[in-house]
Amino acid sequence: RIDGSRLWATLMETAAFGGTPAGGINRLTLSPEDGQVRDWFRAACETAGLEVGVDALGTQYALRRGRDMSRPPVACGSHLDTQPTGGKFDGILGVLAGLEVMRSLDDAGIETEAPLLLVNWTNEEGSRFAPAMMASAAYAGEFTTEEILAKRDAAGVSVAEALDAIGCRGPEPVGARAIGAFVELHIEQGPILEAEGKTIGVVEGGQGIAWFDGAVTGFESHAGTTPMPRRRDALLGLAELALAVERIAQGHAPSAVATMGEAVIGAPSRNVVPGQIRFTLDMRDPKSETLDAMETALREAAAEIGARRNLALQIERIWRKEPVPFDTGLVAAVDAAAEALGHSRRRIVSGAGHDACNLAGRVPTTMIFVPCKDGVSHNESESATPADCAAGADVLLHTLLALANA
């Protein structure tokens, strides 16, 4: 078994990098705070005797040697970046539980057949740079390294520039390092496990995701002198679209979700009718056909609103991640480990995207979920119990041992 209090202590220790007054973490990918936690992580891994390498997208790999170094390593890990209103567990638990597994194996003097690998993937969150999970997508061959290096944040800074700004661009070619299997521990980020009183989620796959960038263009005019019928108010077009997006998701209840997360008025002023707004959309469902249907309905709604209000509504799909089934053998291995440890459990599908969803396209992959309070995530109040974190880390340990010694 892992040491639950040591795991909890590292969770609390690293929460200081980007820690917020409300008890959350604001540690956007490749920010100075992300640089701090990366430095901490490298030092902690080296102290634990792991060999740390970094690839051209900044992803950190920490290797624990096995008896048979001809076998590809069995890997775990997640991410250390957060949302602007992030909590202390999303992604971080998966990385620090992996570190705790390595420390516990050392304490017990256990050597595995296959080597073990602990990974901290760059930009899982997708808040600063879109898409989410971009380094693991490049690892899996969904993008080239050059494509990812060229992505820019809202301030115009490229991934390449951001990597160099914190000195985190490594020498390893992305995807060059073989991985035999990948297991990611994560908080559920949803309400199901808690509601059912289950400790472990045995994750069967991830739902599909579509991301869009959009713009509404009207005409700036004087708030005091422009009669209502003459207005081309971009904010009112956006308002109707946001409500249409909600109705579209509700039309595919209970599985579908859709969110307008960002909306920025160009040159805003209190006494100017808004003329220009940029926005982003996120649509998800476990079924590919439902994603298709939602996108069609979105485009119809935008066309109707634009025509009626004399506005230009542009919508561009910038990313689509198909629903991902995980490896049935690995799912069974997680289930067996949870059973052996005596933890209550249920099968579950992930609502969030994870690096594991990308890895699944290249190597046998699965995930382990533990509950989080009220199902809340991407919020500073995100919370999980020490006992659940330890239970998840134990299941991770036993799953990795089973795979590495098989």
Place this chain on the structure above:
Amino acid sequence: RIDGSRLWATLMETAAFGGTPAGGINRLTLSPEDGQVRDWFRAACETAGLEVGVDALGTQYALRRGRDMSRPPVACGSHLDTQPTGGKFDGILGVLAGLEVMRSLDDAGIETEAPLLLVNWTNEEGSRFAPAMMASAAYAGEFTTEEILAKRDAAGVSVAEALDAIGCRGPEPVGARAIGAFVELHIEQGPILEAEGKTIGVVEGGQGIAWFDGAVTGFESHAGTTPMPRRRDALLGLAELALAVERIAQGHAPSAVATMGEAVIGAPSRNVVPGQIRFTLDMRDPKSETLDAMETALREAAAEIGARRNLALQIERIWRKEPVPFDTGLVAAVDAAAEALGHSRRRIVSGAGHDACNLAGRVPTTMIFVPCKDGVSHNESESATPADCAAGADVLLHTLLALANA
């Protein structure tokens, strides 16, 4: 008659301070660009032999001496600040036409009985600091100087700090300088004069204005894992409120207008359900009772949306300007000057707020409007013809002469 081509040349010359690629001006009050045009204005006034003073809120006063210096000066002027998407005429025409009047009187060797005064009021637009027309409001006694100095922009900079940053805080106590009458030339900023083919608007008053600051508070949560019914999405609450505000104004057609000009999501991210939004509202009508009714309806709509969506909607009225009737004697003087010059004209009520609306609370005041293209203002494409600008300046000249020599 004034020199129309000299007036046009000064309009085009000063348009370079904060000039935008699209042909407009972005010259927010007390910005470096506003500092530049203020320096230009002081130098131009001094070259024209005027005595320039500056008050504690940065308002510039340029005096042309009269035969009887015991009489309070007859004043004109407007403002040189603009909206972020401002044009080349809003406010600027009134100041530069005043300068042209002074230059033309010099050319013709005319001395007036009462002295003349040309004023450039600080922060008419209200875009950077609320409320609009704040220096003229302080002049008229609606606010103390200290209240205005303490107002802050969105970046937290106070008026006092902004004045000092461009060295524009003057020694004169605000309101200390007597004014005998005030006449402001301005573009109409609406479509009426153009539609009716009239050159001069004889302005009888300004409509009422109410400004509000508001916030919608929900709860940040994960865009992929939070089921639609569990969401407390602040952006959807804002969307419903924006559409309710539109309906409220439409319910008092055709006179009322209402605008949500600003809306800023706190900590926005594509895959986070928005939890916090700040916004501003602008509501106007020529009738005080209609302003009351709109505010009541606004608060009812906010309460209903908040209760239904489990959101906190806060709305604070930060400014209210009652409808203002102008001085009937001065209105008649403008009418007479326009008639004597042979310009087509009509009576009109101003949809925009103007410094004149504040001055009217302390001294006899009126305004002169000239048409602008398509009624468009607060837009970089704002446009007026050289002939209409010259006609307005001629009416200003003759109105000032009539008042100063009466």
